[in-house]
Amino acid sequence: MTAAFDDWMKTVQAGSENDLSGFLPAATATPTKLHEAMRYALLGGGKRVRPLLAYAAGALFDADAAIVARAAAAVEMIHAYSLVHDDMPCMDDDALRRGKPTVHIAYDEATALLVGDALQSQAFVVLAEADINIIPPARLAAMFKVLAHASGSAGMCGGQAIDLDSVGLSLSLAQLEQMHQLKTGALLRAAVVLGALAGKDLNAAEMAALDKYSRAIGLAFQVVDDVLDATADSATLGKTAGKDAADNKPTYVSILGLEPSRALAETLRLEAHAALAPFGDKALRLRELADLIVQRKA
Template identity: 55%
Template sequence: MTTSAFVFDHWARAHQQHVEQVLARLLPGEQILPERLHEAMRYAVLGGGKRVRALLSYAAAELAGTSRMTADASAAAVELIHAFSLVHDDMPCMDDDDLRRGKPSCHKQYDDATALLVGDALQSLAFECIAETQAPQALKQVQVLAQATGSRGMCGGQSIDLQSTGKRLTRAELETMHQYKTGALIRAATLLGAYAAPDTAPALIQCLEQYSQKMGLAFQVVDDILDATADTQTLGKTAGKDALQDKSTYVSLLGLEEAKTLVEALYAEALQLLAGYGAQADPLRGIAKFICERPF
């Protein structure tokens, strides 16, 4: 349980506002050449999103004793990678969605070529952001983020997803796909915050590894539930796309009620992992609750 003195909503709001300011400073200004690309990069990143990955990074950083400057770089980097993935995922050759975070997708607001370049530029900026800290563990952070982004992570998961459209996946196949597509970046976000500290205990790294695995899976199961039950206005993206595209989801595989039961079990397991860390782990507990209890 979280301590009575900790209010997650206040903590989350403060960190969401802070990382927004960090990102606004990091992204090139719209008046800098090439102006249209920089305008589109800022459009894709700023002013939207729950910043869950940044919150995970900050929460792990606080638990590990990371400095604010280094924690900012980790949180911003993972948000830049996430934004890059959304821009590319929405393109016609991928998931083909016209709406993202309640506004036109980047390729609809601009054009396909600009959106492609936006994703490429955001990915490069993320790694530049970490490298510029020159922190002792920066190389490890780059490795973790690169693996989460590439063919053994997010890009690999998207490839499997595209190949699986119209096919009935087993539960093991579905879980593997989402460990790559969704879980890898959630894992990286959590570990980046911890690795940013000068000397993080191996036991804490192991705990955060397991915690992030639970949260990565829970995040995807809840997404599947919301895609099946919520409307477009609530989601900020087109509702019901999974069913329309004949994709395997946890709802189609398990049924709605069993999918909800799985989320509850993952939440309980995440709290158990954090049981020995006291009030310092309250932000991670709050994030787990937020991920798992988004209204169905």
């Protein structure tokens, strides 16, 4: 990672934190407990991978900053809501997230349920309030379509359902890949595509290149997650390590082994770079993000 990339990343992360706060109702607005808990779930933590991807993809086409900010925040709200619901007792039953008590621990289960529901709605509010004098409404409608599909049963929720159904089963590599492409890949792709759509309508070749890049980083993200779950400690991760093995969940490490998983992540990093070739220098940040996703330690 270069110092310039590091500076860019910190700038986007700080800007996203600020945008996310601005796009949420105030904690003093009724119902205050729900709004406080939404802020607790969304603010003050996280690597902001999805906003980083949205901004990096926006840079491909010099997208308007106000529209990229909405794209980034909308995707991050969907991600944050999914974490709140996934952590609940009826799902993964996890007490720790980003080094803090999860929402149902810090508040209660009913509040956690509502926080997730309301954050999903808020993601669509954030897109819906984009200024259609800046972004053509037909393009905004395309952004809605991408986000809604990525969130639902053909995307993130569908992946989570497959994940639940596969506990204790022995999955093939292809089945594991399908599950992760839905569970995490769909939303990472949405971050990339929404960021790019903030800049211009995408032609078929551009969409195909972004899809190829998204597929590669989506899988790499999960492979590296599995490697870290098997090798890092809870304090570094900010969440309970070794949980997948304890829950008897299929992972890349359990199917392929540790070293082959690391090699796969590196292959996917190179695939991501190759997919970006048509965009030239404008894709610098997207290339660096692929490196970050594969080389991260937490």
